[in-house]
Amino acid sequence: MHVTETRLMPSRLELVRPLKTARATYWERRGFLVQLVDEEGRVGQGEAMPLPEFGTEPLDTCELVIQSHLKALRDQVFSDSLDAIEEAFMIPRGDPTQWKGIHLRVEEDLPEAPAADHAVELALLDLLAQRLGVPLSRLLSRSARSEVEVNALLTSDGPQELAEEARRAVAEGYRTLKIKVAGRPIDADEARVRAVREAVGSEVNLRLDANGGWSEKEALQALERLSWYGLELCEQPVAPDDHQALWRVQRRVQFPLAADEAIANPASIPVLLGTAGGMPAARIFVLKPMVLGGLLPALMFARQAARQGLGAYVTSSLDGVVSRAGAAHLAAALPWGKLASGLGVGSLFKTDENDPAERAFRPVGGRIVLPDAPGLGLPK
Numbered sequence: 126m127h128v129t130e131t132r133l134m135p136s137r138l139e140l141v142r143p144l145k146t147a148r149a150t151y152w153e154r155r156g157f158l159v160q161l162v163d164e165e166g167r168v169g170q171g172e173a174m175p176l177p178e179f180g181t182e183p184l185d186t187c188e189l190v191i192q193s194h195l196k197a198l199r200d201q202v203f204s205d206s207l208d209a210i211e212e213a214f215m216i217p218r219g220d221p222t223q224w225k226g227i228h229l230r231v232e233e234d235l236p237e238a239p240a241a242d243h244a245v246e247l248a249l250l251d252l253l254a255q256r257l258g259v260p261l262s263r264l265l266s267r268s269a270r271s272e273v274e275v276n277a278l279l280t281s282d283g284p285q286e287l288a289e290e291a292r293r294a295v296a297e298g299y300r301t302l303k304i305k306v307a308g309r310p311i312d313a314d315e316a317r318v319r320a321v322r323e324a325v326g327s328e329v330n331l332r333l334d335a336n337g338g339w340s341e342k343e344a345l346q347a348l349e350r351l352s353w354y355g356l357e358l359c360e361q362p363v364a365p366d367d368h369q370a371l372w373r374v375q376r377r378v379q380f381p382l383a384a385d386e387a388i389a390n391p392a393s394i395p396v397l398l399g400t401a402g403g404m405p406a407a408r409i410f411v412l413k414p415m416v417l418g419g420l421l422p423a424l425m426f427a428r429q430a431a432r433q434g435l436g437a438y439v440t441s442s443l444d445g446v447v448s449r450a451g452a453a454h455l456a457a458a459l460p461w462g463k464l465a466s467g468l469g470v471g472s473l474f475k476t477d478e479n480d481p482a483e484r485a486f487r488p489v490g491g492r493i494v495l496p497d498a499p500g501l502g503l504p505k
């Protein structure tokens with residue numbers, strides 16, 4: 126492919142109402158849209174929405190690194206392959222006269238910037254899949270599924286409102302509900318989880334997310350009490366850097382724990398997966414492409430987890446539709462499709478309901494049916 130033109134535009138999304146997690150409260154999201162144009166006028170799209178509380182770079186670093194990547198890509202010609210895209214983000218070794226393809230990270234002093242890498246990787250993947258005439262999910266895996274199940278993220282605070290929101294989600298067709306917990310007394314969370322379970326009955330999966338907001342002792346107390354209501358899993362019950370605590374809590378509870386914030390640090394991945402010698406610290410991994418630096422690193426992680434007998438699912442990090450589209454294609458390409466993905470956040474933003482891209486990736490009946498068009502399949 127030949128990148129003849131690059132574009133970078135700021136983007137901003139306002140939430141309908143603030144989203145409170147144990148880690149931060151979000152009112153809006155800011156980031157960048159990237160477009161890459163090839164020699165035949167095709168346009169590949171990518172997006173960065175950094176989430177520094179989850180280990181990505183801040184907004185200003187993100188912009189600088191995207192600019193550096195775009196400069197390195199402009200007027201370059203390279204092979205139409207996933208390998209070429211994967212290699213572009215690695216620091217090349219050895220004799221520079223022997224280097225093949227493109228290299229975006231030649232300068233060692235370019236800061237780590239997973240959200241910036243994500244944006245440029247996604248635009249390259251969209252463009253490559255369009256050039257090859259296949260949906261992005263099929264480019265990632267020949268056995269990709271055509272649709273993905275998603276969870277409903279419930280955002281109310283009080284038990285009654287939460288129960289009402291849960292009822293609406295189940296009536297819409299969602300089979301998995303996700304509730305943010307921690308950052309409040311355990312009694313309050315118990316009242317919330319109980320209200321939801323009573324509202325929706327025993328067949329619906331209830332998934333919790335503590336966003337690292339409990340101490341080990343609190344996590345054990347809370348999860349013992351909340352497990353009474355039947356839990357599918359709990360994301361990140363304890364602090365992200367305490368893998369030992371995660372492992373100890375996992376040994377004490379009957380349902381799987383999912384490592385989310387913990388996997389942002391690449392150095393901890395072998396410990397979490399159990400490939401460093403010990404037991405895995407969690408049974409499931411939450412893959413946020415924005416935090417992991419793109420779809421390809423996330424897919425590698427999922428394949429490694431599957432080899433260890435561990436599960437994985439994809440969630441957005443409260444992103445715009447371009448990122449959510451990419452994450453949906455990744456979810457369809459994961460080795461396991463059993464766990465619902467966290468991609469139904471479009472309705473949390475003040476976006477135009479009739480925007481064709483939002484419509485294409487909005488869950489219907491609790492699932493997203495991927496477009497059949499080449500690339501991301503984002504309508505023009």
Ligand SMILES: O=C(O)CCC(=O)c1ccccc1C(=O)O
Pocket residue numbers: 146276277278303334336360385440441442443466467468469470
């Ligand atoms: O999983 C979902 O439904 C949406 C993603 C989500 O909950 C989230 C959104 C922004 C920041 C962190 C998280 C999280 O999973 O911890």
Ligand SMILES: [Mg+2]
Pocket residue numbers: 334336360361385386411
């Ligand atoms: Mg989470």
